[in-house]
Amino acid sequence: MYREICFATGNAHKYAEAEAVAREYGITLKQCPGVKREIQSDSLEEVAKHAALTAYMELGQPVLVEDAGLFVKALNGFPGPYSSYVYKTIGWKGLLKLMEGVEDRSACFKSVAVLVYEPFLITGVGEVCGAVATEARGVKGFGFDPVFIPEGYSVTFAEMDVVEKNMVSHRARALRSVFKTLREYLERLE
Amino acid sequence: MYREICFATGNAHKYAEAEAVAREYGITLKQCPGVKREIQSDSLEEVAKHAALTAYMELGQPVLVEDAGLFVKALNGFPGPYSSYVYKTIGWKGLLKLMEGVEDRSACFKSVAVLVYEPFLITGVGEVCGAVATEARGVKGFGFDPVFIPEGYSVTFAEMDVVEKNMVSHRARALRSVFKTLREYLERLE
Numbered sequence: 001m002y003r004e005i006c007f008a009t010g011n012a013h014k015y016a017e018a019e020a021v022a023r024e025y026g027i028t029l030k031q032c033p034g035v036k037r038e039i040q041s042d043s044l045e046e047v048a049k050h051a052a053l054t055a056y057m058e059l060g061q062p063v064l065v066e067d068a069g070l071f072v073k074a075l076n077g078f079p080g081p082y083s084s085y086v087y088k089t090i091g092w093k094g095l096l097k098l099m100e101g102v103e104d105r106s107a108c109f110k111s112v113a114v115l116v117y118e119p120f121l122i123t124g125v126g127e128v129c130g131a132v133a134t135e136a137r138g139v140k141g142f143g144f145d146p147v148f149i150p151e152g153y154s155v156t157f158a159e160m161d162v163v164e165k166n167m168v169s170h171r172a173r174a175l176r177s178v179f180k181t182l183r184e185y186l187e188r189l190e
Numbered sequence: 191m192y193r194e195i196c197f198a199t200g201n202a203h204k205y206a207e208a209e210a211v212a213r214e215y216g217i218t219l220k221q222c223p224g225v226k227r228e229i230q231s232d233s234l235e236e237v238a239k240h241a242a243l244t245a246y247m248e249l250g251q252p253v254l255v256e257d258a259g260l261f262v263k264a265l266n267g268f269p270g271p272y273s274s275y276v277y278k279t280i281g282w283k284g285l286l287k288l289m290e291g292v293e294d295r296s297a298c299f300k301s302v303a304v305l306v307y308e309p310f311l312i313t314g315v316g317e318v319c320g321a322v323a324t325e326a327r328g329v330k331g332f333g334f335d336p337v338f339i340p341e342g343y344s345v346t347f348a349e350m351d352v353v354e355k356n357m358v359s360h361r362a363r364a365l366r367s368v369f370k371t372l373r374e375y376l377e378r379l380e
Binding site: 185 | 247313371378
């Protein structure tokens with residue numbers, strides 16, 4: 001029913017999470033590494049939209065891009081849209097160091113997913129708030145997952161498997177919003 | 191009701207034609223020169239889609255791009271997607287020269303219009319067939335208009351005013367297809 005969608009990412013963890021959400025909607029996601037171009041911008045949405053459109057021009061088939069960031073309140077939103085770069089350089093160790101002695105540990109993960117699926121160009125956002133842990137726990141997931149505890153939970157994202165993480169994560173929420181919109185549009189334009 | 195749409199073109203004639211068609215649908219078109227990037231491709235559709243997506247990334251507001259070409263049967267489709275370049279270099283004089291002594295003067299103007307209007311990415315095509323005239327006539331329009339006579343007419347495009355040309359032209363047909371689709375989508379997703 002749906003055309004196959006290329007998920008532009010080189011991150012296998014991200015792909016596994018997105019693929020599981022796509023399956024809920026009967027959608028087939030294929031991992032397409034090497035086509036995601038990221039511009040520098042303080043807006044996750046701008047980064048994701050630009051990456052989706054350039055990947056679409058390159059691939060010429062339905063394309064999905066997802067961009068996420070961890071926004072720590074006490075750090076004025078740092079690392080935000082640059083989470084991936086910050087993770088690769090100072091890592092969660094650097095983040096824990098920055099948070100030493102900080103009382104307010106609240107933080108939110110935000111995600112923007114953009115789908116180019118002619119005749120549609122659909123954007124979805126997702127968010128989950130919680131706290132920066134005082135120490136890293138767990139080995140699943142990726143990025144800052146070992147130091148993020150979602151609200152209402154006592155475990156970090158890195159202690160959850162894909163199914164558990166997808167029940168609450170920013171990424172799953174953004175993707176569900178996109179796939180739900182796609183399904184609805186296709187049904188109503190049938 | 192509709193958001194304003196940027197028509198990415200530096201061509202005032204093209205804008206005037208498109209603007210008149212947009213008005214039929216209650217749509218406001220603004221001329222946005224300087225944002226149209228054209229790739230080299232044998233496919234009008236690929237050129238138009240690429241130009242629309244890059245212009246959209248630059249402008250961040252609804253964008254329309256239209257690309258057209260004259261396909262002359264006896265010349266294997268020349269000048270086709272490169273009509274604008276061919277016009278700027280050898281002009282309609284060059285085309286008439288190439289057609290000297292050629293009996294089959296049939297030719298078609300084709301147009302592809304691409305609209306990025308979130309959450310939609312809409313493509314429309316239009317075509318009008320006719321003949322390459324034996325001499326240039328008229329001063330209206332632009333490009334190869336003085337040497338193209340649409341089927342069922344005895345005058346060239348350059349002898350028609352905007353209203354007359356829009357009744358039959360490839361461009362007006364492609365644009366009407368796009369605006370009609372937009373209207374229908376918006377109505378059905380309301």
